[in-house]
Amino acid sequence: MVREENGVFPAVCPLDCPDTCGLLLHKEDGKIVKVTGNPAHPVTKGAICNKVRNMTERIYHPERILYPLRRTGAKGEGKFERMTWDEAIGEIAGRFTELIRDYGSESIMPYSFYGNMGALSVDGMDRRFFHRIGSTRLDQGICNAAGNVGWKYTMGFMGGKSPEETAKAKLFIVWGQNTISTNMHAWSIMEKARKQGAKLVVIDVHRNRTGDRADWFIPLHPGTDTALALGLMHVLFDRGLVNEEFLEKYTIGHQELREHVKQYTPDKVAAITGVPAGDIVKLAKMYGETSPAFIQIGNGLQHHDNGGMNIRTIVCLPALTGQWLVEGGGAIKANGDYSKFNGAALERSDLRANPDARIVSMNQLGEALLSLDPPIRGMFVYCANPAVVAPDTDKVERGLLREDLFTVVHDLFMTDTAKYADIILPATSTFENTDVYRSYWHHYIQLQEPVIPPQGESKSNMEVFKLLAQAMGFTEEAFQDTEEDMIRQALDHPANPHIEHITLDGLKEHRFLKLNMEYQSRYFTAPPTPSGKIELYSQRMAEAGLPPLPTYVPLVEGYDGERRPGTGSRYPLMFISPPNHSFLNSTFANVEKLAALEKEPTLQIHPEDAMARGISDGDAVLVWNDRGQFEVTAAITDKMLPGTVVSQGLWWEQDGKRHRANALTPERLADMGNGATFFSTVVEVKRQRKCLPNR
């Protein structure tokens, strides 16, 4: 039931961000006029980012889609006419039914990610529907898949330390994360600890906002983190800075590792990484001699060919020093496994008639749409914007342009992807829905109940898939469940003791409830790996054809062993395209206020690389490789080592101009988890036009 009265109402930030903030929505005359942080939330404590402080601009944006639309122009042209919900649901159900009859159920594919993190929005009725159809399945490896698999090879479980505890650390190593922009409450904790004397080291290929504020910024060549970690291990063993008792009691493979890392001398590692040998020794000593020492691992370094190995290797470090058992020490990459809901009950994969239906990696959408045999003929996109965020977007576009592909997009806006749709359905915002949220960083479960009514004729994901199920004649009870039924089912999960006490009634009363963390320490002393120990040597990796000990494997494309990036290639520069501060993936790129803060898409290029190409600051430059190209403005900076260029932010098409970083990125899969390899890309750059004088 929507709250009609004015006042201040609790809410949850639905975005794909580790912080999952508690919010307060301030309502006047039935409208949300202000979004602030909820000071009662124990971790996010009333602070929120500027993006969500401006959330009303998004919720009430004049371009929000409010009615179902049918395409009238060519695909991609963006011409549509209004249609009714009855017509839209009837047409989609009709087309899907025909496709299944003529080509089989695998001719249909969902494409979704976490534009809204609510369990009911992306892991609920939608999954039931596609299972029931028996569609092609989507392997959702675009974000953290490689790193999660890598972490689990070592630790068995996707969970690290608790955020609150890290306040005790005396040393923070931020490894491949732009914490200020992408995990701001972790940054608050670090800042507080630094006031008590803690030191901050940032290891990144680019001196991002966080690196700018570090005590020590260590730049390195992309995709060489495993080598750096092995160099640190070399020094830790060599100088007796390891915790022998911890190694003996809680790990397997430490003798093999000790021998193995002898080859990774500081000099050898310096040649690979670009980090001077003296700095490698200094960092290893700092890490080995400071306690508590905490490592914050981001997503950046796993978007590489060797991304899984990077994470698998870095999480071995706290085992070498025994920091897993020190309060405030250890590491976090993500804490998602602590808060797992009952996925089987939510998704109901038992409804699937064809459990062996084919699986498509979302990182290879272009290839799937163009080459899969038998072809995908119907695609339903929701909570995602693949025309911008997927690798090799030119290829994705060619797929979306296929006349024989029936595409439905459910979104709040005419995204770049929606322009290729045959039918667009208007989505509610989370503030119009009931849903339940967990965090992949902190330990609180939160409930969202509607604060405003659905805008226009928009409908939630849950409603849409219920309507479609009904129209297709699916009579199973699973399609009758209400939001509250499904929240109860999600929380009833005896396999996860951390949520055993959490109920819908409890959430209604308290808004957020903490996980039971009394079992946490067992993941560091008796982890759920095959050996029951932290696996420095992993038999499972050997069986999967991977090196069983942490091993530096050079990138397929780009940094070539011990030589400079791209040697011998026509494309001598490594291209990194991480998120910017004011967008959330591509969400908010159409909110004028936030886009204005980011000004324009830029290519950050080192003075040496710019000079070699006659490029001045502010010039329009063309960045290209065999996959595609895009034009951006050059920003000359020494924030990277020579040989690396950086373009932050995933931008929408504007006034017919595209700035799609992903035109350049590969569909290749990472070493583990079928993860994405966005940052393992080489390019060349040339000047297009001189900087305009009035710029």
Ligand SMILES: Nc1nc2c(c(=O)[nH]1)N[C@H]1C(S)=C(S)[C@@H](COP(=O)(O)OP(=O)(O)OC[C@H]3O[C@@H](n4cnc5c(=O)[nH]c(N)nc54)[C@H](O)[C@@H]3O)O[C@H]1N2
């Ligand atoms: N403001 C904002 N916040 C966000 C997002 C957003 O788009 N905007 N996105 C959300 C999502 S979905 C995610 S997954 C996270 C992502 O946020 P983070 O976890 O911070 O990861 P990235 O920003 O992808 O990359 C972090 C850093 O890794 C660096 N990097 C790239 N390659 C390498 C490498 O080989 N080695 C090392 N050491 N560093 C490397 C990049 O230069 C970048 O500075 O943030 C979430 N929060």
Ligand SMILES: Nc1nc2c(c(=O)[nH]1)N[C@H]1C(S)=C(S)[C@@H](COP(=O)(O)OP(=O)(O)OC[C@H]3O[C@@H](n4cnc5c(=O)[nH]c(N)nc54)[C@H](O)[C@@H]3O)O[C@H]1N2
């Ligand atoms: N080059 C490069 N590419 C990247 C990355 C990178 O760092 N560099 N990062 C990658 C990563 S880590 C990620 S996680 C992906 C993210 O990729 P996506 O998950 O596709 O992220 P967004 O672009 O934010 O698109 C989310 C969409 O969901 C819509 N949405 C929000 N709420 C709802 C809802 O309730 N219902 C429906 N139907 N729609 C809703 C939003 O309006 C938005 O259009 O991008 C990846 N792509």
Ligand code: SF4
């Ligand atoms: S995007 Fe992240 S930091 Fe911003 S309000 Fe949402 S959860 Fe909090």
Ligand SMILES: [Mo]
């Ligand atoms: Mo992500």
